[in-house]
Amino acid sequence: MGRPEAYEIWPNFEPVYKKEEYVWTVLSKLGEVLLLNCGQCEGPSDIRHSICRKCVMDRTKIAAEDYYETTGKLKDKWPIVILCRVFKW
Structure with missing residues (x-):
């Protein structure tokens, strides 16, 4: 988009996650990655959205500990953080 402020237009929301909703693993050619379930x-x-950025920073700290x-x-x-949405069907 080229407009960082565009992500602040998103409707208000509160980050929702469980403390243990993450996993780290090694992926071929990428090395260690952290996956956060959103x-x-x-x-x-x-x-690029400020609330998501803060949430990711908080959660990566939990994972690092x-x-x-x-x-x-x-x-x-x-080195790599992947934000994903995991659903059970």
Whole structure:
């Protein structure tokens, strides 16, 4: 679009997620990635929107803390974060 302010037009919404709705994995040719499930949220799932950006920052911090507890390695930044909507049919 080329207009960053366009994402602020999205109707008001509150981020909706469960603390454990994420997973990290290794994908071929990408390396370690973090997947965040935005399935119940009514937002655009796009970090160009300020509410989504804050939500992603908060959730990546939670995942980094869990990553450290699980692996013993610090994770300062996830190289790739994928926002997705996972539904059960």
